Amino acid sequence: MAEHIIYLLGPYRIPGFRGERNVRVYLPSEGAHAAPSPVLFLFDGQNVFHDDPSYSGGWHLHEAVRDLSDRGQVAPVLVGIDHGGSERLTELSPFPGDGGEGRLDDFLGWLASEIVPAVRERFPVRRDAAGTAIGGSSMGGLAALYAHFRRPDVLGAALCMSPSLWFAERKIFDVIASQPVPPGSRLYVDAGAQEDGGSVLRDAARLVEHLRERGYGESNLRFCPDEDGTHSEDAWRRRAPGALQFLFAEAAGERQGGAGEAEGSQQAA
Template identity: 90%
Template sequence: MAEHIIYLLGPYRIPGFQGERNVRVYLPSEGANAEPSPVLFLFDGQNVFHDDPSFSGGWHLHEAVRELADRGAVAPVLVGIDHGGSERLTELSPFPGDGSDGRLDDVLGWLTSEIVPAVRERFPVRRDAAGTAIGGSSMGGLAALYAHFRRPDVLGAALCMSPSLWFAERRIFDFIAAQPVPASSRLYVDAGAQEDDGSVLRDAARLVEHLRGRGYGEGNLLFCPDEAGTHGEDAWRRRAPGALQFLFAEAAREQPGGAGAPEGSQQAA
């Protein structure tokens, strides 16, 4: 089997934030003739691939994507966006509160104006909202949910693992209720029963009930409660393959034109 190659972009600076961060890109298949693939942008990029950069172990998501590709299933390009360390909470929170300034909108502005175009220019990825997803876990899961409803013109799907819906007095519920259902919307939501005495799972179930009441069904919303699930990378790593398969199973029905083969990027094994 060919080695896993992860392209390293950056380092980047987000206007108004301190420090620099890298962006890592993984392609499920290489070659100039590859069809444009759907693409999944992920918060907390340090946790997406290997164990070393992560605080408590990586998701090894590139291995799950490679397995999808080897089975002939639709496999997304992965784009892991590093968080800024001490500023992570402010970066990933859509609302002020709980020790955060709530500057996710600033991060989304940078993501959609700089990172999404850079990835589309260098890699063979889809350019439509239906083929472009955003994802994360915990605060990253909350950020992904908000990002989808805030910028559905760019981000047409979201992977929300153990989302921190409790944050800022659960303001995310009012926010989503005030937004129209996006024209392209595909959502994966999960949570574990062992997270915070079950409150994370109860909040996730409340979110799913609201979404189903607005017309979401089995085709565009998957809810995976995990009775054994805890709040950590090992649980998210275990559930990730099923999440990817659901989010991108329908992506093969449309194949808009994409960009060419990757150029001008470093490679990190």
């Protein structure tokens, strides 16, 4: 079996944010004539792949993607966007509160205007919102949920692991309630019963109940409560394969539809 190859883009500077960060890209297949793949952009890129760049271990998400591909299932291209260290809370907070300055909209503007086009130019990924997802855990899970409702024209699905719905006095609930359901929306939400005395799971269940009242069903919303789940990379790594399989299941029926176009050469770094 071929080695996992992760492409390195950057380093990038984000207008208005300090420092630089890299973007890591993993392709499930190197087939030159393969149909364009769906693509999953992920916050906290240091945690997405290997253990070394992560503070507490990586998700090894590339291995889950390779397993899907080897089984003949639709697997996404992964794009891990590094967080800015001390800037992380500010760039992932949708609104001010609890130490975050609420600059996620600025971060999303950069993502949509620079990183999404760069990935679409260099790699064989789909160019439609239905084939483009955003994901993360903890504050990254909150950011992914907000990003999907804020920019459904670009990000048509979201993977929200243990989302920090408590942030800023749970303001995200009012925000989601005030937004229309994005066309073709697809959401994966999970949480562990061992997180913060069960409050993370209770918040996630409240979110899911609201979404179901808004018309979400089994085909476009998956909720995975984890009785043994802790707030840790280990728990997210364990749940990730099922999350990916659900989130991109619809793409399986579109393989022959020709959504998007493959173009651009792949540049390893």
